[in-house]
Amino acid sequence: MVPEQVAQTPLADGGPVTQHDDGVRLQVEAQEPAKRCRDLRDGKATVMMTLARQSASASQTRITEQLPGSPDLDDAGAERLREIIMDTGGLLRVEEMIDRRTEQAVAPCGK
Structure with a gap:
């Protein structure tokens, strides 16, 4: 592949890597108290949260609109999020997106 082709692959923008990191961090933060709530407290707009909101019930949507970005977000609120x-299915859908984009990126390489 030439540099122009690489720049046009589905992985070139780093999106899947960022999405993967968000998913890993979501799971790790549940296990490590010192790291809890960081992305959620910062209110980081993630693909994962967007996808979760798309499938959320009315009460879940209210929670996802109120808690992220709150400096008062505690462990219980983070766990609820x-x-x-x-x-x-927010995390599952992100993982599926990553898999699909990875397959698209490596297809031109013949793998």
Whole structure:
């Protein structure tokens, strides 16, 4: 592949890497108290949260609109947000997107 072709692959923008990191961080933060709530407290707009909101119930949507970005977000609130992301399939859908984009990126390489 020449540089122009590489720049046009589905992985070139780094999106899948960022999405993967967001998913890993969501799971790690549940296990490591010192790292809890960082992305959620910062209110980081992630693909994962967007996808979760698309499938959320009305009450889940209210929670996902109120808690992220709150400096008062505690461990219980962060856990509730993680549950919503998991229950709505937000994490699963991001993982599927990553897999699909990876397959598209390596296809031109003949693998």
